[in-house]
Amino acid sequence: MSAETNILLPTSGVDLFLKDKETMEAARSLVDDWRFARVTVNVEEGDVETAIGSYQNIRSPSLVIIETDTTDDSFIERLGALSEYCSETTNAIIIGPVNDVNLYRNLTSLGISDYLVKPVPLETLSEVIATTLIEKLGAKGSRLIGVVGSKGGVGTTALTQVLAWALSEEMDQKTILLDAAGGWSSLGVGIGFEPSASLHEAVKAAENKDEDTLARMYHKANDKLTVLATGIDPMLETSVQANQYEALIDVLMTSYPVVLVDLSGAIPSLKKTIINRAHELLLVTTPVLSSLRAARTLLQEVKLLQGGEASSVDLLVNMVGMASSKEVPKKDIAAALEYEPDAVIPFDPKLFLGAENEGKKITQGKEGKEVISALMPILTKLLGEGDLVDNTKEPGGVIADLLGKMTQKK
Ligand SMILES: Nc1ncnc2c1ncn2[C@@H]1O[C@H](COP(=O)(O)OP(=O)(O)OP(=O)(O)O)[C@@H](O)[C@H]1O
Numbered sequence: 001m002s003a004e005t006n007i008l009l010p011t012s013g014v015d016l017f018l019k020d021k022e023t024m025e026a027a028r029s030l031v032d033d034w035r036f037a038r039v040t041v042n043v044e045e046g047d048v049e050t051a052i053g054s055y056q057n058i059r060s061p062s063l064v065i066i067e068t069d070t071t072d073d074s075f076i077e078r079l080g081a082l083s084e085y086c087s088e089t090t091n092a093i094i095i096g097p098v099n100d101v102n103l104y105r106n107l108t109s110l111g112i113s114d115y116l117v118k119p120v121p122l123e124t125l126s127e128v129i130a131t132t133l134i135e136k137l138g139a140k141g142s143r144l145i146g147v148v149g150s151k152g153g154v155g156t157t158a159l160t161q162v163l164a165w166a167l168s169e170e171m172d173q174k175t176i177l178l179d180a181a182g183g184w185s186s187l188g189v190g191i192g193f194e195p196s197a198s199l200h201e202a203v204k205a206a207e208n209k210d211e212d213t214l215a216r217m218y219h220k221a222n223d224k225l226t227v228l229a230t231g232i233d234p235m236l237e238t239s240v241q242a243n244q245y246e247a248l249i250d251v252l253m254t255s256y257p258v259v260l261v262d263l264s265g266a267i268p269s270l271k272k273t274i275i276n277r278a279h280e281l282l283l284v285t286t287p288v289l290s291s292l293r294a295a296r297t298l299l300q301e302v303k304l305l306q307g308g309e310a311s312s313v314d315l316l317v318n319m320v321g322m323a324s325s326k327e328v329p330k331k332d333i334a335a336a337l338e339y340e341p342d343a344v345i346p347f348d349p350k351l352f353l354g355a356e357n358e359g360k361k362i363t364q365g366k367e368g369k370e371v372i373s374a375l376m377p378i379l380t381k382l383l384g385e386g387d388l389v390d391n392t393k394e395p396g397g398v399i400a401d402l403l404g405k406m407t408q409k410k
């Protein structure tokens, strides 16, 4: 499983028409994979004819996977027939008997998302489906990074800001930064902007796919860093809902290779959604008992949600030295949390509070650079695997294109 696909996949449907027993078994065990919790997988014994029969009566799902024994022109012709009954947003993957580069090229040029050779092992099947579903969102190649505190006030917002400056200035990454705290947001203080919109307005714009309105809520912090300047929401009104926020993230991920979310001050359901969708989760704690206890519980919950592992979590211990004699030593933190801290950041009120008071960038001076150095192993891990691309292309490869392309070819 790649870092790209190790996320909770979007709500979608996948129908598989198969004959090969091994591939069928693999498809049936997809339900045990935490990433597929919102994906409805239907496995049916059959082939392209069975699929054609199905979609005469019911709407085709996000993705159709069809096994075939023949790959000649008659099969291509039947795919054309299938495309007539498929919704224009349905993608298709073909599983065939032989490894044939020409056939692969021919099928992909006709709009088929992928061609695989049977039997398809579980690993390949889950990876190919996950990649196709992410591609459909138009978010392929983009990374979602969530930063969450074990409790309030541990420095989640401050460290997210350091990360945002480092990503955009040191790593030259086009990045969008946003939080989910609504009226409780303090993001503007450190970055230096006045919130110009509410989170409710932002999710509404995303829901309407109104990117112009959304763009008016952007604060350009530097060449590479954009901030969604929300926060004028009334503090005592209801938060936006998790599914609305997720739709906003989906829109942002189509235009920004890095989407960085400060989750401090967000409601739990929203935290959960972003934790499950994020490629990387940064968990901030301080080295004191109350914070560490919460960090341990949160880690256990994340493990439970993600199939027993929390492989994409990084532990940041912040404000070390604030109360030295009362703090838990690093080695004891690792033992208690069963998790080795990935970064340790010293307590430095002059730097952090000074930057806030004077409206300066935390990362500007020598001390700020040292905080970036402490976070560097995490930053390289975030960006190291796979290529981040500027994602402006249309998600392609839907089966409805097939008919058009076939007629063009003649
Ligand atoms: N390492 C540090 N040393 C000194 N002060 C720090 C450090 N990290 C953060 N701070 C300061 O601690 C205060 C709380 O930080 P911040 O607002 O980032 O926390 P938070 O976890 O986001 O809080 P909330 O739960 O309210 O969102 C801020 O004034 C910040 O500048």
Ligand SMILES: [Mg+2]
Pocket (backbone or CB within 6 Å): 156, 157, 158, 186, 264, 265
């Ligand atoms: Mg905060």
